[in-house]
Amino acid sequence: MADLRLESVSKSFGQEEVIHDVSLEVAHGEFIVFVGPSGCGKSTLLRLVTGLESVTSGRIFIDGVDVTHVKPSDRRVAMVFQSYALFPHLTVAENIGFGLRLAKTPAAEIRRRVAEVANTLRIEELLERKPRQLSGGQRQRVAIGRSIIRSPKVFLFDEPLSNLDAALRVLMRLEITRLHNRLQATMIFVTHDQTEAMTLADRIYVFNHGRIEQSGTPMHLYNAPANRFVAGFIGSPAMNFLPAKVRRQEDRFTAAIGSSVVPLDRSLRNLPQGEISIGVRPEHMSVVDPADGDVEATIEIVEELGAEVIAYLQIDATAEPVTVRLPPQRQVVPGQRVGVRLAHESFHLFDSDGALLG
Amino acid sequence: MERDALYWRVILLAAPIAVFTALVIWPLLSSFYYSFTNWNGFNPEYDFVGLDNFAKIGTDRLFASAIINTAIWMVAAIFLPTLLGLALALLLDSKVPGGTIFKTLFYLPICLSAVVVGQIWIWIYQGDWGLLNTVLRAVTGSDFSYAWLARPNTALGSVIVAWSWQQTGLSMVIFLAGLTSIPDELLEVCDIEGATAWQRIRIVVIPLLTPATVVVVALSVINSLKGFDILYIMTGGGPFHSSDTLAMHMYNESFKKYLMGYGSAISVVLFLIALTIIRIYFRNLRKVDEIYG
Ligand SMILES: Nc1ncnc2c1ncn2[C@@H]1O[C@H](COP(=O)(O)OP(=O)(O)OP(=O)(O)O)[C@@H](O)[C@H]1O
Ligand SMILES: [Mg+2]
Numbered sequence: 001m002a003d004l005r006l007e008s009v010s011k012s013f014g015q016e017e018v019i020h021d022v023s024l025e026v027a028h029g030e031f032i033v034f035v036g037p038s039g040c041g042k043s044t045l046l047r048l049v050t051g052l053e054s055v056t057s058g059r060i061f062i063d064g065v066d067v068t069h070v071k072p073s074d075r076r077v078a079m080v081f082q083s084y085a086l087f088p089h090l091t092v093a094e095n096i097g098f099g100l101r102l103a104k105t106p107a108a109e110i111r112r113r114v115a116e117v118a119n120t121l122r123i124e125e126l127l128e129r130k131p132r133q134l135s136g137g138q139r140q141r142v143a144i145g146r147s148i149i150r151s152p153k154v155f156l157f158d159e160p161l162s163n164l165d166a167a168l169r170v171l172m173r174l175e176i177t178r179l180h181n182r183l184q185a186t187m188i189f190v191t192h193d194q195t196e197a198m199t200l201a202d203r204i205y206v207f208n209h210g211r212i213e214q215s216g217t218p219m220h221l222y223n224a225p226a227n228r229f230v231a232g233f234i235g236s237p238a239m240n241f242l243p244a245k246v247r248r249q250e251d252r253f254t255a256a257i258g259s260s261v262v263p264l265d266r267s268l269r270n271l272p273q274g275e276i277s278i279g280v281r282p283e284h285m286s287v288v289d290p291a292d293g294d295v296e297a298t299i300e301i302v303e304e305l306g307a308e309v310i311a312y313l314q315i316d317a318t319a320e321p322v323t324v325r326l327p328p329q330r331q332v333v334p335g336q337r338v339g340v341r342l343a344h345e346s347f348h349l350f351d352s353d354g355a356l357l358g
Numbered sequence: 359m360e361r362d363a364l365y366w367r368v369i370l371l372a373a374p375i376a377v378f379t380a381l382v383i384w385p386l387l388s389s390f391y392y393s394f395t396n397w398n399g400f401n402p403e404y405d406f407v408g409l410d411n412f413a414k415i416g417t418d419r420l421f422a423s424a425i426i427n428t429a430i431w432m433v434a435a436i437f438l439p440t441l442l443g444l445a446l447a448l449l450l451d452s453k454v455p456g457g458t459i460f461k462t463l464f465y466l467p468i469c470l471s472a473v474v475v476g477q478i479w480i481w482i483y484q485g486d487w488g489l490l491n492t493v494l495r496a497v498t499g500s501d502f503s504y505a506w507l508a509r510p511n512t513a514l515g516s517v518i519v520a521w522s523w524q525q526t527g528l529s530m531v532i533f534l535a536g537l538t539s540i541p542d543e544l545l546e547v548c549d550i551e552g553a554t555a556w557q558r559i560r561i562v563v564i565p566l567l568t569p570a571t572v573v574v575v576a577l578s579v580i581n582s583l584k585g586f587d588i589l590y591i592m593t594g595g596g597p598f599h600s601s602d603t604l605a606m607h608m609y610n611e612s613f614k615k616y617l618m619g620y621g622s623a624i625s626v627v628l629f630l631i632a633l634t635i636i637r638i639y640f641r642n643l644r645k646v647d648e649i650y651g
Contacts, residue, residue: 050546050550051549051550052546052549052550071549072546072549072550072552073549073550073551073552073553074552077550078550079546079547079550081543081546081547083541083543085541085543085544085546085547087544087547087562087565087566088566089565089566089568098547098551099551099552101561102551102552102553102554102557102561103552146547146551150551
């Protein structure tokens with residue numbers, strides 16, 4: 001049985017609908033990531049699941065029970081806020097044991113369970129401190145501690161790592177994965193960072209403007225994006241989009257990128273004639289001699305990252321900047337004239353509305 | 359450079375220090391000085407009497423009752439407006455219909471001077487046609503006529519009610535500001551973790567209002583120490599000195615009985631009391647700072 005199910009959930013604030021008819025299912029133990037640009041409704045959706053906001057229409061089920069009109073505390077969900085939301089006047093131990101104290105759990109049992117949680121999160125030596133005396137990462141752990149102590153059905157994380165510096169973010173990402181493996185709990189993690197989404201998720205839901213654009217495993221979204229938005233959002237550096245014109249030549253299609261013509265050598269049957277956009281990931285392009293490429297270009301900026309080189313270049317035909325991922329031994333310099341070879345079999349074709357073609 | 363900064367510091371601080379000296383330090387020191395004399399307030403000739411004035415305090419029955427009244431006055435003047443202001447703020451912070459109107463109404467009295475407030479309440483307490491007795495008569499159906507301010511049992515209490523009525527608006531506004539500074543997420547954690555309304559107020563809201571409470575209590579302490587005018591208007595310390603506070607007693611001794619020396623001794627005691635309260639206050643302020651600062 002699904003731990004969480006949303007059926008046609010919509011939410012309006014006043015006249016403005018910000019969540020449009022969202023339906024989704026999360027199985028027990030899954031690690032789900034909601035990802036999408038700022039303002040697309042991720043937080044709102046989490047707040048609907050917790051019950052901090054009520055739905056305008058639709059229904060929410062947790063563990064098979066309709067909780068649409070159940071108050072937050074009876075939904076058996078726990079939420080970790082971006083701001084940690086720790087009580088400044090309570091010690092770490094009191095913060096972690098907050099829910100148990102409210103439920104009038106005996107003090108001895110609260111102590112025992114707080115110690116257990118502190119052990120899991122490796123914060124035993126911090127228990128007597130106040131939140132002010134903790135680092136960002138430690139606060140994050142305490143906030144997580146408070147959420148796991150009551151063994152909720154579903155954990156909700158709203159951008160819990162965004163206040164941490166880059167190194168700590170990577171560390172906490174691993175911690176959360178480890179925690180998920182240990183607890184085997186159902187978790188929903190909100191982020192607008194696609195790298196976080198890719199690394200953490202069993203399954204990702206990509207949102208835009210309050211709608212689900214696509215869901216699936218990280219690799220599925222990466223390899224088979226359902227539309228241009230997902231294609232551009234998942235993957236870093238982002239996918240390149242080249243404007244092109246489709247032409248039919250006998251039984252196969254070609255695409256004209258400026259004055260260069262590239263064959264579309266897939267088993268494509270019914271492409272519309274006219275303007276399309278070709279999506280190519282940076283790793284599906286290579287830099288060759290000017291004469292050998294599909295298109296000609298000029299190198300603008302080169303970023304040497306050690307394990308790889310990221311080059312930004314300007315394609316002559318389209319004046320579009322594109323990003324290319326190169327092996328580290330590849331020597332390129334800004335201003336250099338090069339040819340760009342495209343891996344035709346890895347094209348993603350989109351029409352002018354961003355829908356997938358073919 | 360260093361010397362330049364010092365120079366400007368001295369220049370800029372000179373004016374406030376001069377004003378402070380003329381209006382605070384000098385009267386303070388002269389009070390200390392006159393408390394060792396038998397000066398009557400206008401005669402240029404007077405004698406030093408050593409600690410006689412302070413010894414007299416020990417045997418002054420009116421002083422003893424004034425001390426008790428001052429204690430009652432201060433405790434009530436701190437607790438009543440603070441608690442009432444907190445209760446009103448908690449009530450009006452949730453979205454009550456007409457909340458803004460109520461906030462304005464409760465805040466209004468603070469804009470009135472103590473003289474006006476005193477006069478309003480004199481009318482309310484008036485025996486024959488005062489609002490309070492009129493209401494009581496209507497409710498009980500009896501022929502009730504009680505001169506609240508003219509009876510030793512109720513004089514002080516009645517003034518305290520009037521005072522609290524005026525001060526509550528101020529503490530309410532400060533608490534309301536304090537409430538808006540509590541992050542929404544903390545209250546949402548309460549919802550998710552299942553706090554009852556009372557648990558949420560007791561375990562989360564009131565502790566988080568500590569900075570606001572510090573301000574409210576500070577203002578209450580200062581205002582109650584200064585709170586002489588409303589008492590003067592409403593009862594003048596009477597009847598039979600039943601509502602005398604230390605300030606009122608000092609005023610009576612100095613300016614009615616012309617015992618300026620003795621009055622000064624009383625003011626020295628009052629000063630020491632104020633000093634002690636303020637010291638306790640500052641010591642606790644530091645603790646608050648450590649948690650919320
Ligand atoms: N209480 C509210 N009243 C009115 N509009 C709201 C409210 N909360 C959110 N919105 C609107 O709903 C939309 C979605 O907001 P939401 O906070 O869910 O976005 P988000 O995806 O979490 O963005 P971010 O990544 O920046 O946190 C936004 O347009 C926002 O302005
Ligand atoms: Mg958000």
